[in-house]
Amino acid sequence: MSESMSQTNQAAPAKKSAASATAAAGGSEFLTFTLGDEEYGVDILKVQEIRGYDAVTKIANAPEFIKGVVNLRGIIVPIVDMRIKFKLGKVEYNQFTVVIILNVAGRVVGMVVDSVSDVIMLSPDKIRPAPDFSAQFDIGYLIGLGTVDQRMLILVDIEKLMSGSDMGLMDVVH
Secondary structure (H helix, E strand, O other), X not given: OHHHHHHHHHHHHXXXXXXXXXXXXXXXXXXXXXXXXXXXXXXXXXXXXXEEOOOOEOOOOOOOOEEEEEEEOOXXXXXXXXXHHOOOOOOOOOOOOEEEEEEEOOEEEEEEEXXXXXXXXXXXXXXXXXXXXXXXXXXXOEEEEEEEOOEEEEEEOHHHHHOXXXXXOOOOOO
C-alpha cells in the first residue's frame, strides 16, 4: 500500500498541471481515498482537513458505524467509520488510517477511511452514471463512476450520504 501511495505522490506534479487544464474545461476536483479494495472520491470543496486517526469518545446507543466524537478546536465532531457503514468486513486501524474532516450541510463531520490517495480532476466525460440496482439497494448518494487511466473511482455525494436518515447525523428539513 505504501508503495502505491509513493507512486501516486510522484505523479502528482504532472496531474496538477493536467488538473488546471481540466478545471478550465469545466471539470470537478475529487479527493480520492480507499476503503477496502476500492477507491472512492468526494468533492474536494467539502473537505476541511485530513487527520490521523485518534481515540474518540464513544456515545452510548450510537449506531456501530458512529465511532464516537472528538473535540476539534472546540467543535464536537461525530466520527463515522465508512468501512463499517459500507459493511466492508474486518476493520483494522493502522498508520495509514485517516479521518477526513468534512463540512457537510453546515455541519462538521469526520469520516474514517483506510488511506487518502490524492486530488484528481475529472472532466464530465470521465464520469459515468451509477448502474441501476433494485429499490432495496440505495445508491442515491452516488454521483457516478469516474475513470482515470485504468482506475475506476466510486464518486460519492457526501452531503446526501451524511444527511441520509439512516446516518442520524443531520436534521432533514424539507
